[in-house]
Amino acid sequence: MLDKVNELIGEVSNFNTTSKEELEAFRIKYLGKKGILNDLFAEFKNVANDQKKEFGQALNTFKNTAENKINDLRSSLEEAALSGTALNDLTRPGEPLKIGSRHPISIVRNQIIDVFSRIGFTVSEGPEIEDDWHNFTALNLPEYHPARDMQDTFFIEQNPDILLRTHTSSVQTRYMENNEPPIRTLSPGRVFRNEDISARAHCIFHQVEGLYIDTDVSFADLKQTLLYFTKEMFGKSKIRLRPSYFPFTEPSAEVDIYWGLETETDYKITKGTGWLEIMGCGMVDPNVLKNANIDPTKYSGYAFGMGIERIAMLLYQIPDIRMFYENDVRFLEQFKSIN
Numbered sequence: 001m002l003d004k005v006n007e008l009i010g011e012v013s014n015f016n017t018t019s020k021e022e023l024e025a026f027r028i029k030y031l032g033k034k035g036i037l038n039d040l041f042a043e044f045k046n047v048a049n050d051q052k053k054e055f056g057q058a059l060n061t062f063k064n065t066a067e068n069k070i071n072d073l074r075s076s077l078e079e080a081a082l083s084g085t086a087l088n089d090l091t092r093p094g095e096p097l098k099i100g101s102r103h104p105i106s107i108v109r110n111q112i113i114d115v116f117s118r119i120g121f122t123v124s125e126g127p128e129i130e131d132d133w134h135n136f137t138a139l140n141l142p143e144y145h146p147a148r149d150m151q152d153t154f155f156i157e158q159n160p161d162i163l164l165r166t167h168t169s170s171v172q173t174r175y176m177e178n179n180e181p182p183i184r185t186l187s188p189g190r191v192f193r194n195e196d197i198s199a200r201a202h203c204i205f206h207q208v209e210g211l212y213i214d215t216d217v218s219f220a221d222l223k224q225t226l227l228y229f230t231k232e233m234f235g236k237s238k239i240r241l242r243p244s245y246f247p248f249t250e251p252s253a254e255v256d257i258y259w260g261l262e263t264e265t266d267y268k269i270t271k272g273t274g275w276l277e278i279m280g281c282g283m284v285d286p287n288v289l290k291n292a293n294i295d296p297t298k299y300s301g302y303a304f305g306m307g308i309e310r311i312a313m314l315l316y317q318i319p320d321i322r323m324f325y326e327n328d329v330r331f332l333e334q335f336k337s338i339n
């Protein structure tokens, strides 16, 4: 009896097939209801008592061998089926890759650069840690000038000469020192002001400033350039210039665009006026040109500066400036489809 079981174990372990039907027949033959295993179990009562233990063990081995065989063959059959069709099909779409998205600050900065590069502006960059000369003095803001208070400053280690730049006009100072007119440059970058953090203001933000210097540059050139920019960037072609004050430009103006009053959000963001302030601008003060060794009797120029966060908030209806710096993926993922 025991010999017969051992023989069956050998038979089962040697079995092999590549056909599903044969495998099923094998299962029915050995493990089916009327199969060999059940027949052998029925024989159990006829086995002498002192052999019952050994016989029982042999039956278990037989059962396990048959079950393992079936499982192994079944998975290799499935694998073969896959490699025969799906995995060899090179036209199947690939596994979706998780792609990242650009930060909204980068998106808007790139859009602004794109618009101005089409009319000949190039990008210039400079250090975030600046000296007093490039950030203030050269820009017609001598020591003790009250207008310095317009931009609360972070100083480095109590040294009043070394500071975190409060605007990227500092880059323009450097650019003027190292380049001859005609100058057409855009300075994007991170700036720092010692301000309380709220939904509308942060102590770190980003700007793009522009500088144009050539012979016979007039305020009309500035206005046309701004109009071109607002059309390209926002699709809005109505702007107004309000007289303002900046130490480095004279005359100076604040630029508003007519956003409209079509939706409730339009009402909210324009405080019911339809107008939105988007940047500061003006004709470069002759003193600033002089400080950079550019002859103000020969050359004139205009400059403008805007905050990237503010424009991104307008374009994408972002209610709180702090969202830009939290890097919450739920926020960032919303910019996936935009480059």
Ligand code: PHE
Pocket: 166, 167, 168, 169, 209, 246, 249, 252, 280, 281, 282, 303, 304, 305, 306
């Ligand atoms: N530098 C100014 C600021 O940061 C912006 C500005 C630039 C205004 C150029 C006029 C001309 O507020």
